[in-house]
Amino acid sequence: MRRSLPVALLVLCWLVPAANASADATADGDDRIVLVGSVLVDREETAGNVVVVDGDVTVRGTVTGDLIVVDGEVAIRGTVEGDVVTIAGQATLGRRGRVGGDMVYADDKPVQTPGSQVAGEVKRFDAGNAGLIGAIGAFIGFTISFLLLGLVLLLLAPRAADAVAQTASTKALVSALVGLLAFFLIPIIAIAALFTVVGIPLGVVLLFLVLPLYVISYVTAAFVLGRRIIKGSRLLAFLVGLVILQLLTLIPIAGALIGFLAVVLGLGLLLMTMLRART
Numbered sequence: 001m002r003r004s005l006p007v008a009l010l011v012l013c014w015l016v017p018a019a020n021a022s023a024d025a026t027a028d029g030d031d032r033i034v035l036v037g038s039v040l041v042d043r044e045e046t047a048g049n050v051v052v053v054d055g056d057v058t059v060r061g062t063v064t065g066d067l068i069v070v071d072g073e074v075a076i077r078g079t080v081e082g083d084v085v086t087i088a089g090q091a092t093l094g095r096r097g098r099v100g101g102d103m104v105y106a107d108d109k110p111v112q113t114p115g116s117q118v119a120g121e122v123k124r125f126d127a128g129n130a131g132l133i134g135a136i137g138a139f140i141g142f143t144i145s146f147l148l149l150g151l152v153l154l155l156l157a158p159r160a161a162d163a164v165a166q167t168a169s170t171k172a173l174v175s176a177l178v179g180l181l182a183f184f185l186i187p188i189i190a191i192a193a194l195f196t197v198v199g200i201p202l203g204v205v206l207l208f209l210v211l212p213l214y215v216i217s218y219v220t221a222a223f224v225l226g227r228r229i230i231k232g233s234r235l236l237a238f239l240v241g242l243v244i245l246q247l248l249t250l251i252p253i254a255g256a257l258i259g260f261l262a263v264v265l266g267l268g269l270l271l272m273t274m275l276r277a278r279t
Contacts, residue, residue, distance in 0.1 A: 029047065029048060029064070030047065030048055031047070031048040031049045031050070031051070031065065032047050032048070032049075032051070032052075033049075033050075033051045033052075034051070034053070034055055035053050035054065036053065036054045036055060037054075037055045038052075038055045038056045038057065038058075038072075039052055039055065039056075039057045039058070040057075040058050040060075041057075041058070041059045041060060041061045041062070041063055041078065042060050042061055043060045043061055043078070044061055045060075045061035045062070046063075046064060047061070047062070047063050047064070047065075048063075048064055048065045049063075049065035049066050049067075049068075050063055050065070050066070050067045050068070051066075051068045051069075052068070052069045052070065052072055053070045053071065054070065054071045054072060055069075055071075055072045056069075056072045056073045056074070056075075056089075057072060057073075057074045058074075058075045058077070059074075059075070059076045059077065059078045059079075059080060059097075061078045061079075062078055062079045062081070063078075063079070063080040063081065063082070064081050064082070065081070066080075066082035066083045066085065066101070067080045067082065067083070067084045067085070068085045069085070069086050069087070069089055069091075070087045070088065070137070071087065071089055072086075072088075072089045073089050073090055073091075074086055074089065074090070074091035075091075075092050076091065076092070076093050076094065076099065076116075077094035077096055077097055078096070078097070078098070079097075079098040079099075079100070080098070080100065080101075081101070082100060082101045083101035083102045083103070083104060083120070084099050084101070084102070084103045084104070084110070085104045085105075086104075086105045086106065086107070086108070087105075087106040087125075088106070088107050089107065090105075090107070090108035090109075090110065090111065091105065091110040092110065092111045092113070093110065093112045093113055093116035093118070094113050094116060095114060095115035095116055096115070096116070097112075097113070097117070098116070098117050099117070099118045099120070100119050100120070101119065101120045102118075102120035102121045102123060103118050103120070103121070103122045104123055104124070104125060105122075105125070106124065106125040109122070109124075110122060139246075139250075142246075143242070143246050146215070146218065146219055146222065146242055146246070147239075149215065149216070149219050150219045150223065150238050150242060151238075153216070154223075154234050154235060154238060158234060160273070161223055161234055162234075163273050163276075163277065164220055164223070164224060164269050164270065164273045165223070165227040167269050167272050167273045167276060168224045168228075168265075168269055171272050172265075172269075174268075174272065175265065175268035175269045175271075175272045176261075176265050176268050177268065178267075178272055179217070179264040179265055179266070179267035179268025179269070180264045180268070182267055182268065182271055183263065183264050183267055186206060186210060186213070187206075187207070187210055190202075190203045190204075190206035190207045190210065191203065193206065194207075214263050214267070216266070217262075217263045217264075217265075217266030217267035217269075217270060218245075218259070218262050218263050218266055219238075219242075219266070220266035220267075220269055220270055221241075221265050221266035221269070222238060222241040222242040222244075222245045222262070223238045223241055223242075224241065224266070225241035225245055226238050226239065226240040226241025227241070229241070245258070245259075245262055
């Protein structure tokens with residue numbers, strides 16, 4: 001492929017606020033990147049790169065870049081000068097359809113009507129490419145989820161966020177030790193409770209709460225990290241912290257350790273802040 005598919009998909013992470021905008025409102029010749037929704041490049045229209053996560057794409061005009069669809073059907077009755085990539089869906093070339101690059105598919109093989117033209121190859125993703133795309137998709141999904149959760153928590157409990165940041169400035173090491181202990185103790189207590197008749201409800205509740213608690217702890221650590229850099233806006237501090245933390249987790253091997261430490265620190269900060277509030 002002439003352009004990097006992973007780079008194109010990673011762009012979605014930074015363009016989510018505009019992702020649901022109408023593709024038809026995009027200026028002629030600009031890239032069209034949509035999270036959920038269909039895209040139409042009509043006759044006499046020109047688009048740059050077209051990237052759609054969930055939605056159908058119809059091309060009657062000209063796409064000067066690549067056309068990438070993660071989940072959706074593609075109908076090409078015009079021209080795509082770059083590559084066409086479909087992951088969970090099928091591309092169909094009309095008799096006037098033209099593709100200047102390769103046609104790459106992961107699921108359904110493209111349908112070529114007699115008269116259509118593909119300058120490059122029609123080929124299927126290999127396992128390595130599919131695994132990479134899955135990893136990128138998971139990273140984007142987690143990042144969006146963390147972002148939305150953090151925004152909700154800041155909206156509902158802004159003062160609690162400030163209290164956690166204050167705890168981090170005075171009790172960071174103690175909080176980390178408390179978080180490390182709680183990280184392992186909570187699941188152990190939950191499982192042990194399941195072996196007693198009286199403790200079964202408690203054990204079930206704790207097991208259901210473990211994963212959400214760890215996620216909230218991770219988001220908390222992102223806010224605290226951003227607060228060390230940005231002293232004003234809570235929202236900006238959280239965004240900066242989340243971006244930095246997510247990028248750090250991309251580091252091979254060390255990234256997993258960083259994510260674990262973030263959860264441990266965030267969990268400890270939450271527990272220590274609750275304890276300080278009670279006293």
